[in-house]
Amino acid sequence: MNLIQLEPYRTTDELKAEIQRLKTEKKAVVLAHNYQRPEVQEIADFVGDSLGLARQAARTEAEVIVFAGVHFMAETAAILNPEKKVLLPNLNAGCSLADTITADDVRAWKQDNPDGLVVVYVNTTADVKAEADYCVTSGNAVAVVNSLPKDRKIFFAPDMFLAAHVERQTGRKLDIWLGECHVHAGIRPDDIDAQKAENPGAEFLIHPECGCASHAIYNFPDTPLLSTEAMISHSRQSEAKDFIVVTEIDMVHRLRREVPGKNFIPVNRTALCEYMKMISLENVYETLRDLNNQVTVPQEVAEKALTSIERMIQIG
Structure with missing residues (x-):
């Protein structure tokens, strides 16, 4: 045996x-x-x-x-x-956002727009990246789009909220794929309003993938949208002591480790990526x-x- x-x-x-x-x-x-x-x-x-x-x-x-x-x-x-x-x-x-688009979807747009440029978020499969001209993250998407020729049509996929942020920052009209991250899309305007009411002196650290970003910009016009890496540098440099973190909950752990002496409040404790x-x-x-x-x-x-x-x- x-x-x-x-x-x-x-x-x-x-x-x-x-x-x-x-x-x-x-x-x-x-x-x-x-x-x-x-x-x-x-x-x-x-x-x-x-x-x-x-x-x-x-x-x-x-x-x-x-x-x-x-x-x-x-x-x-x-x-x-x-x-x-x-x-x-x-x-x-895996990734719920990456699952919203396939390489065939990108090829179909390219067939209809042979002179266009394809910009895909890093949250995509290798097959999709293979069909793209540029890959971006939330930290450099604006810089990449700003670097592209003004006379070329741009397909931006798959996150529609990041794409809206890029449009606002660059002033360029994009062809946008209607995908979203289920975690960031699940953070609602009510979450932002409730935390701001409880912590009126706190600054927001808001990721551009969030579906609540437009609400935040309209109601709190001085609020920047930040990649997770920019959240680190912004909170270090800011004179504020309290920050409401509007992204996946465990970003709070890194912020607390790397920016000691400041208070980081998760906007929603259920904003958790099970993957x-x-x-x-x-x-x-x-x-x-x-x-x-x-x-x-x-x-x-x-x-x-x-x-x-x-x-x-x-x-x-």
Whole structure:
């Protein structure tokens, strides 16, 4: 009779110690998105937004990249590092926004607009990026669109709220795909109004993916829309002590770690991405231990997508 050897239960501290040991042993780096669980952020070598993580993936000398994020982020890292192992601790960690558009949707627009330019948000699959001229994040979308020829039609996909922000900032009319992030779309104007009533002296930190952004701009006209990375720099420089954070709830953890002495209030404690939360300390540890859950992109797709991704990294 064969007995299955079970690993002993590990405490959080033991898991963290084992992950640190395995990173050295396997010559690995752990990249974590701002929306990851706090304990996952704390064992990462770098925590950031999609643009920052892409830049780190492009420059790392590690042989193994463990991406504590969602599937499209691991795909991007794999495209930038074809010679390295890119691992996603939970292969079911997808993205509701990325799922709103396919490569066929982009090809259909290109067929109708052969002289147009395609700009896609980084929250898209590799297949979609392969059909794009430019890839962007919330941090550089305005800069990218501003850099494009004024006489070219632009298709912007898939987030309609980020697209509306880009239109306001650039003054350009875009062809907009009507996609949304379910977390950001779920933050309502009532959430903003309620938190402002409770914290009248607080400043807003509002992500441009939020469906409530137009309401905030109209009712609080001095409020900027900020990428998650810009939230860090803005709150450091601001004289305000209190901030209402209008994005996924675990951005608050990073803000509290990196900007001590200030108070960060989540606008809605149910603004939680269940896909990001699929990554746990346990599966980060197991992935490092076994070097499994590798994410790969077909060479033909990767080669086509690389151009738009490199442009994203270079601009803004």
